[in-house]
Amino acid sequence: MRVFIVHAHPEERSFNGAMTRTAQEALAAAGHEVVVSDLYRMGFDPVSGRRNFTTVRDPAYFRQQAEEAHAAAHDGFAPAIQAEQDKLFWCEALIFQFPLWWFGLPAILKGWVDRVFASGGRIYGGGKWYDRGVFAGKRAMCAATIGGGAPMYSEQGLNGPIGAILFPVNHGIFYFTGFTVIEPFLVHGPARMKDGERAAELERYRRRVLALGTAPTIDYPKLADYDERYVLKAPGSPAADRDGAAGVAPA
């Protein structure tokens, strides 16, 4: 399996760093191929704009998606962006390795998505999204450290359920572009753990990355489950009937 890890942490010796090294070593030892984009060490610039492109469609008015479509048609992505897109096309499994900052991706990783995930059919667009997405057949996973304890992120927890917090990433980035979404791998409060606990978490992570192909996934509805306004069809509704789904579904 070809695995692409996008790593976003400023401290090399952090627990995030240990997780990525664990994944690299375990996957390589098992004969898999691994590529890591270590965004802080690369000095990756996360600010999306004209710098994404070598081409210019409209010099007077910058429309991000129009410039993306133009660049996709004219091979006009900046080399740093093209290189990341190539890794995405190459991989069979994608891992985002990050500390949860302000209930989301660190900006360096959010901006990697803003810049690399371009429209115009290259990464999405033209009907290529969700289960018809460009990356259909590939798998993706969040591997995150979280400062607070698990109860705080439970269904009735103070910070909100972790599934809700990661929804914009799992559904909005991974599934949107076609990935099958693996359940996130979460480590709560590694800074407060004893060495033995940290080692146990790294062993748990080693087992997870070796099982990327079979790890449990999040089951989202398919495009065919939505009507022409992109609202979920109710079973038996006219919208559901229109394409025959309601008529032929077993009771």
Next chain:
Amino acid sequence: MRVFIVHAHPEERSFNGAMTRTAQEALAAAGHEVVVSDLYRMGFDPVSGRRNFTTVRDPAYFRQQAEEAHAAAHDGFAPAIQAEQDKLFWCEALIFQFPLWWFGLPAILKGWVDRVFASGGRIYGGGKWYDRGVFAGKRAMCAATIGGGAPMYSEQGLNGPIGAILFPVNHGIFYFTGFTVIEPFLVHGPARMKDGERAAELERYRRRVLALGTAPTIDYPKLADYDERYVLKAPGSPAADRDGAAGVAPA
């Protein structure tokens, strides 16, 4: 009222630009004070790390929150960060003006939060969070443009409910630091509108910013509603009983 707009769009002539200009003009004409941080024009660097600080607590191992606490105690924030914190302390209402990119904040704005919202008691920490937060008494609002139509962001919509998509911002950034959260102001697909429709949306926004003090807000539970594990107390549970809430609440 003192209003602080954090503006994140690469194109000055965009609809986001028009919204911020509309807000500035309307608020100033009504006698309010307005400060705008136009992040793209400022060339704001959103990558959080040692560059946030002029002080160094531990040169060998970078721990973000420990460095933040150290900087808060020793007046050690970089001038660009200190300036933004000063605007936060100054304002009574905060507006994030942005296009929804990948179901979240553009990286330049996410990183503004990553860097400016520092722990150690300056912005949060030491028991200062949620309704006991540093910014309690202030109000905050997302003002966002969204490419897709409203049905796609409805409760059963393909992209997920907009309330769920903005939860990490509204609850995780605004409410976490004490702000009262105003219902987001959303404009769907301004690029596809006729000029008259765009003007009507700007007029709707003008009325909203003039009513920031009274606009509808999102009602979240209070810290007192959670038990010692930070899980919501069920009415009548031992945790709810412990501080007398269950005993004295009217039936």
